[in-house]
Amino acid sequence: xxxxxxxxxxxxxxxxxxxxxxxxxxxxxxxxxxxxxxxxxxxxxxxxxxxxxxxxxxxxxxxxxxxxxxxxxxxxxxxxxxxxxxxxxxxxxxxxxxxxxxxxxxxxxxxxxxxx
Numbered sequence: 080x081x082x083x084x085x086x087x088x089x090x091x092x093x094x095x096x097x098x099x100x101x102x103x104x105x106x107x108x109x110x111x112x113x114x115x116x117x118x119x120x121x122x123x124x125x126x127x128x129x130x131x132x133x134x135x136x137x138x139x140x141x142x143x144x145x146x147x148x149x150x151x152x153x154x155x156x157x158x159x160x161x162x163x164x165x166x167x168x169x170x171x172x173x174x175x176x177x178x179x180x181x182x183x184x185x186x187x188x189x190x191x192x193x194x195x
Contacts, residue, residue, distance in 0.1 A: 084181055085112070088159035089144055089152060112142065131184020137164065141178075141186040152189050153177040161187070 085091045094106040101116025131138055146152045149167045161179035169175055176190040
């Protein structure tokens with residue numbers, strides 16, 4: 080399940096896991112990041128859905144992770160099997176960002192917090 084990749088690549092901890100149901104949650108602080116197996120989603124969405132890895136290009140939604148060391152987290156994600164889409168780069172507003180695609184097709188932005 081995708082959650083295990085997020086544990087290895089980004090250091091997020093599992094807060095709930097039901098392997099039999101194919102559902103889990105990662106602790107991200109004030110909210111949870113939830114993952115469901117393809118089998119569970121097939122049951123829940125009878126009209127079907129497009130799995131991220133089935134698309135040659137990333138889907139138009141991302142998970143953004145604010146981190147202190149973008150370069151280090153970017154390297155760790157690649158070492159765990161993510162594919163680099165954009166190396167760390169400074170934006171015009173001062174944020175450092177990088178983009179990777181996880182093995183399940185999820186698009187992840189690894190970035191420093193925005194300056195407010």
